[in-house]
Amino acid sequence: MAHRSLVNLLLFGNRTISCIFALRSLRTVACGASSAPTAGFKPDKVAVVTKTTRYEFEQQRYRYAGLSEEDLKQLLAMKGSSYSGLLERHNIHNNNVEHIVKSLQREGIQVRVVKRGEYNEEVVRWADAVISAGGDGTMLLVASKVLSKDKPVVGVNTDPERSEGHLCLPVRYTRAFPEALEKLCRGEFRWLWRQRIRLHLEGTGINPTPVDLHDQQLSLEQHNRAHRITTTDTHQRSGMLHQTVSEPCLLPVRSLNEIFIGESLSSRVKVKPFKPHANFLLHRASYYEISVDDGPWEKQKSSGLSICTGTGSKAWSYNINKLAEQAVEEVLRIGMSEAGADLPLSPEFIQKVTDSYNESLVFSPAQRRLLYSVREPIVNRVFSSSRQRGFASKVCVRSRCWDACMVVDGGTSFEFNDGAIATVSMSEEDQLRTVLLEN
Amino acid sequence: MAHRSLVNLLLFGNRTISCIFALRSLRTVACGASSAPTAGFKPDKVAVVTKTTRYEFEQQRYRYAGLSEEDLKQLLAMKGSSYSGLLERHNIHNNNVEHIVKSLQREGIQVRVVKRGEYNEEVVRWADAVISAGGDGTMLLVASKVLSKDKPVVGVNTDPERSEGHLCLPVRYTRAFPEALEKLCRGEFRWLWRQRIRLHLEGTGINPTPVDLHDQQLSLEQHNRAHRITTTDTHQRSGMLHQTVSEPCLLPVRSLNEIFIGESLSSRVKVKPFKPHANFLLHRASYYEISVDDGPWEKQKSSGLSICTGTGSKAWSYNINKLAEQAVEEVLRIGMSEAGADLPLSPEFIQKVTDSYNESLVFSPAQRRLLYSVREPIVNRVFSSSRQRGFASKVCVRSRCWDACMVVDGGTSFEFNDGAIATVSMSEEDQLRTVLLEN
Numbered sequence: 061m062a063h064r065s066l067v068n069l070l071l072f073g074n075r076t077i078s079c080i081f082a083l084r085s086l087r088t089v090a091c092g093a094s095s096a097p098t099a100g101f102k103p104d105k106v107a108v109v110t111k112t113t114r115y116e117f118e119q120q121r122y123r124y125a126g127l128s129e130e131d132l133k134q135l136l137a138m139k140g141s142s143y144s145g146l147l148e149r150h151n152i153h154n155n156n157v158e159h160i161v162k163s164l165q166r167e168g169i170q171v172r173v174v175k176r177g178e179y180n181e182e183v184v185r186w187a188d189a190v191i192s193a194g195g196d197g198t199m200l201l202v203a204s205k206v207l208s209k210d211k212p213v214v215g216v217n218t219d220p221e222r223s224e225g226h227l228c229l230p231v232r233y234t235r236a237f238p239e240a241l242e243k244l245c246r247g248e249f250r251w252l253w254r255q256r257i258r259l260h261l262e263g264t265g266i267n268p269t270p271v272d273l274h275d276q277q278l279s280l281e282q283h284n285r286a287h288r289i290t291t292t293d294t295h296q297r298s299g300m301l302h303q304t305v306s307e308p309c310l311l312p313v314r315s316l317n318e319i320f321i322g323e324s325l326s327s328r329v330k331v332k333p334f335k336p337h338a339n340f341l342l343h344r345a346s347y348y349e350i351s352v353d354d355g356p357w358e359k360q361k362s363s364g365l366s367i368c369t370g371t372g373s374k375a376w377s378y379n380i381n382k383l384a385e386q387a388v389e390e391v392l393r394i395g396m397s398e399a400g401a402d403l404p405l406s407p408e409f410i411q412k413v414t415d416s417y418n419e420s421l422v423f424s425p426a427q428r429r430l431l432y433s434v435r436e437p438i439v440n441r442v443f444s445s446s447r448q449r450g451f452a453s454k455v456c457v458r459s460r461c462w463d464a465c466m467v468v469d470g471g472t473s474f475e476f477n478d479g480a481i482a483t484v485s486m487s488e489e490d491q492l493r494t495v496l497l498e499n
Numbered sequence: 500m501a502h503r504s505l506v507n508l509l510l511f512g513n514r515t516i517s518c519i520f521a522l523r524s525l526r527t528v529a530c531g532a533s534s535a536p537t538a539g540f541k542p543d544k545v546a547v548v549t550k551t552t553r554y555e556f557e558q559q560r561y562r563y564a565g566l567s568e569e570d571l572k573q574l575l576a577m578k579g580s581s582y583s584g585l586l587e588r589h590n591i592h593n594n595n596v597e598h599i600v601k602s603l604q605r606e607g608i609q610v611r612v613v614k615r616g617e618y619n620e621e622v623v624r625w626a627d628a629v630i631s632a633g634g635d636g637t638m639l640l641v642a643s644k645v646l647s648k649d650k651p652v653v654g655v656n657t658d659p660e661r662s663e664g665h666l667c668l669p670v671r672y673t674r675a676f677p678e679a680l681e682k683l684c685r686g687e688f689r690w691l692w693r694q695r696i697r698l699h700l701e702g703t704g705i706n707p708t709p710v711d712l713h714d715q716q717l718s719l720e721q722h723n724r725a726h727r728i729t730t731t732d733t734h735q736r737s738g739m740l741h742q743t744v745s746e747p748c749l750l751p752v753r754s755l756n757e758i759f760i761g762e763s764l765s766s767r768v769k770v771k772p773f774k775p776h777a778n779f780l781l782h783r784a785s786y787y788e789i790s791v792d793d794g795p796w797e798k799q800k801s802s803g804l805s806i807c808t809g810t811g812s813k814a815w816s817y818n819i820n821k822l823a824e825q826a827v828e829e830v831l832r833i834g835m836s837e838a839g840a841d842l843p844l845s846p847e848f849i850q851k852v853t854d855s856y857n858e859s860l861v862f863s864p865a866q867r868r869l870l871y872s873v874r875e876p877i878v879n880r881v882f883s884s885s886r887q888r889g890f891a892s893k894v895c896v897r898s899r900c901w902d903a904c905m906v907v908d909g910g911t912s913f914e915f916n917d918g919a920i921a922t923v924s925m926s927e928e929d930q931l932r933t934v935l936l937e938n
Binding site: 117344362363376379380381382383384386387388390391392394395398399401403409412413416417420436437438439447448449462470 | 556783801802815818819820821822823825826827829830831833834837838840842848851852855856859875876877878886887888901909
């Protein structure tokens with residue numbers, strides 16, 4: 061009955077009138093927890109945040125060199141890239157964005173389109189809901205500025221042929237967005253509250269200024285300033301070096317996928333003070349100590365530590381832990397050989413075991429627990445390691461790194477050097493409200 | 500008999516006289532290939548290349564801030580590091596270096612001690628043999644400037660408690676170096692020729708200037724200059740953009756452990772030309788195409804590609820491919836469940852299977868073949884991947900990356916962007932001559 065009134069309102073009423081089940085009064089329905097119908101959802105104001113296409117990136121990259129479009133085309137061709145291919149993806153994305161925007165406007169919804177570089181807290185405050193128009197990366201960016209669990213975020217995959225879109229609506233809604241809007245309005249969907257991670261940081265000389273890794277405008281100087289071990293301060297306060305360790309500080313970020321801790325692969329600090337950091341791809345192992353659920357501290361050496369959510373268990377964490385059929389087959393073969401057993405290892409059987417193993421790496425985004433994974437653990441005469449992977453409510457990490465970072469969702473980094481301690485946990489208020497639509 | 504004459508020469512003859520089995524006339528004995536005695540080896544001139552200790556690094560790091568030793572001690576303490584601990588390792592290293600140097604001098608050998616920053620081709624030319632005094636990292640550096648297969652390189656682990664020293668002599672020789680020298684002189688050892696990797700690079704806009712990732716003096720500007728896509732040149736030659744792809748160029752490096760190809764984890768090129776790169780730890784997947792032994796090209800997306808030697812099969816490649824007991828147990832458990840079988844999975848059994856699997860990842864340094872490993876392959880709707888790991892004589896890689904590098908032994912990087920093609924292979928003349936001493 062409520063649905064019908066809603067439909068009537070839409071068809072016959074003033075389209076700018078928010079339906080009576082306005083955003084603020086919506087009943088919340090946890091994923092799978094109840095079969096009660098979800099109240100309809102029709103926001104007045106929607107911000108659409110769009111990704112930067114590769115075509116745009118290449119254009120900007122060479123813009124300062126004053127290249128014409130023809131020059132750009134030839135340059136890309138020389139590199140074996142296809143100018144027309146990039147332009148095609150660019151146009152597909154833009155067409156899909158236009159489709160979304162027009163669909164919203166037809167429903168009388170105020171729309172504001174912002175490029176990822178223009179997206180900020182003000183946009184979030186203005187909007188009743190935020191749509192991410194891009195891929196999973198754009199969703200992560202959008203989520204990163206939504207700290208309240210009441211503001212819905214919806215992802216639309218604007219290039220399904222090129223983008224996975226795990227965090228986006230099913231691909232069919234990309235070109236059928238009005239259908240999605242209709243279902244939202246009717247309440248024919250579920251809310252999915254994705255648990256996110258919060259971070260406390262403590263230790264001396266830590267400047268908890270986040271560095272936005274995607275910020276194209278950030279110069280190296282600004283990066284250094286943000287991340288510098290306060291050696292100048294230390295020098296000035298040399299009489300006060302007995303200063304105590306700072307209190308744990310709750311960082312102003314929430315991670316939707318994962319926290320990754322590891323050496324930042326930078327070369328060493330210059331001996332001469334005014335030469336900037338030269339940062340290179342250098343494989344240096346990460347040293348740290350880890351304590352799970354207030355357990356004993358354990359020293360580890362590895363390629364880094366990933367601590368992910370249920371959402372993130374399908375992302376980088378999945379790739380860290382996933383096994384290839386080749387490895388599974390070899391393990392089973394050796395197992396049979398060692399046991400003197402004779403089990404037929406058909407390709408179908410191998411695939412079944414592999415899929416089963418890999419599926420066990422994924423868990424529900426709504427679960428309030430973390431999955432920690434040690435990436436490429438180094439076990440030798442000097443170091444040992446217990447579990448490579450496990451669930452937890454809380455993970456503490458003490459850095460023993462030379463020049464490490466804590467990276468949130470691959471997009472924001474915090475300095476995390478020798479002596480710093482990070483506490484990784486989850487809290488109910490950190491959830492992100494997203495939409496689950498039937499395919 | 501030859502041995503006795505040798506001993507006599509040493510004990511009674513002029514110590515500066517090279518023994519009759521001088522370096523140049525040594526018979527070569529491949530590892531395990533022959534039981535004929537190795538001719539003795541006594542070089543006239545030995546260069547000893549020493550590592551930088553962490554203590555020295557921390558000192559240099561803060562030197563510009565004008566900190567006193569006392570300040571440094573307090574600063575380290577605040578970070579939870581132990582100043583006295585670092586100093587202790589520093590002294591242990593230096594004592595061991597002194598032990599090596601004195602042992603050499605006692606044999607009448609000319610010794611030249613060089614820090615890693617001072618080590619160059621001139622030192623290699625001067626020396627009859629080069630000793631690496633440090634850990635495996637120092638050995639890689641030493642090897643990187645020895646391109647001839649006739650110049651012996653010997654590694655001594657100067658901090659066995661902290662360093663693995665896979666590439667070094669057995670640890671007991673660290674404090675008993677005269678014993679090692681004696682055995683060398685008597686021929687009581689084997690030569691181990693470690694096969695190395697050579698690299699050809701082709702593609703437009705490639706500047707094959709290697710960047711030394713450990714070079715503390717290299718400013719970011721120099722790095723950019725070395726690695727810049729020649730956009731300025733392109734602009735000036737805009738009338739000549741039809742320039743053909745450059746010929747494959749053999750790079751002046753030989754890899755002892757591995758080549759690693761991957762996105763350099765840098766943020767994007769600045770829109771404004773005079774703002775330097777800001778490079779951060781950003782997990783971006785690497786896109787490339789791979790062709791094994793002239794097979795068909797296959798597109799891949801992963802965390803990077805490792806191509807290693809037998810020597811390197813115990814290094815990074817090993818950690819990429821190694822399985823934890825936890826994973827092996829899970830695979831076997833699922834396998835048993837899927838097959839409806841009931842095999843007891845005791846901890847000892849799991850450990851046996853795990854060790855057996857991991858041992859199969861390692862092969863002899865003398866073998867002239869490569870092992871390629873795809874690190875964290877991304878397999879989804881968009882990308883697929885065949886073998887995650889395999890042997891080959893030749894591997895070709897075409898970059899589809901935005902900002903990638905090819906890293907040689909974790910120490911030297913080459914730009915490897917969209918369109919560039921690397922050919923990775925081995926040649927008999929690229930071997931490194933090292934020493935195999937009984938424990």
